[in-house]
Amino acid sequence: MARIPGKALPWALVLQVVMAAREHWGALPPRERERLREIMKRTKGRPQALTAADRRELRHILSQADLPGLAQRLVVARGRSLGRKRFR
Numbered sequence: 001m002a003r004i005p006g007k008a009l010p011w012a013l014v015l016q017v018v019m020a021a022r023e024h025w026g027a028l029p030p031r032e033r034e035r036l037r038e039i040m041k042r043t044k045g046r047p048q049a050l051t052a053a054d055r056r057e058l059r060h061i062l063s064q065a066d067l068p069g070l071a072q073r074l075v076v077a078r079g080r081s082l083g084r085k086r087f088r
Helices: 011-027 030-043 052-063 067-082
Strands: none
Touching (some): 011 067, 030 052
16 A cells, blocks of 8 residues: 555545546536646646736636635545544
C-alpha cells in the first residue's frame, strides 16, 4: 500500500474526491472544458504565466463549475471517512 510520510493513504477518500471532481468537470460545457485545457497547457499550470485576459476567462469558466458544491461534497466525504471521531 502506498504511504504518505507517517500516514496511510485513505484510498476510499481519494476515490470520493476523484469521483466528485470528475462529475463537476463533466458538468462544464465541452467548449469550456477544452478552453480550460488549452490555457492550462499553455501556461503549464503556473499562475504567474496567466495574462489578465486568461485570468478573467478562468474566473468565468470556474464560476460555472459549482466549486462551492464540490467543496461541500468533499467536506461530507471527509466527515464520513472519519466515522464517529470529532474535530476539536
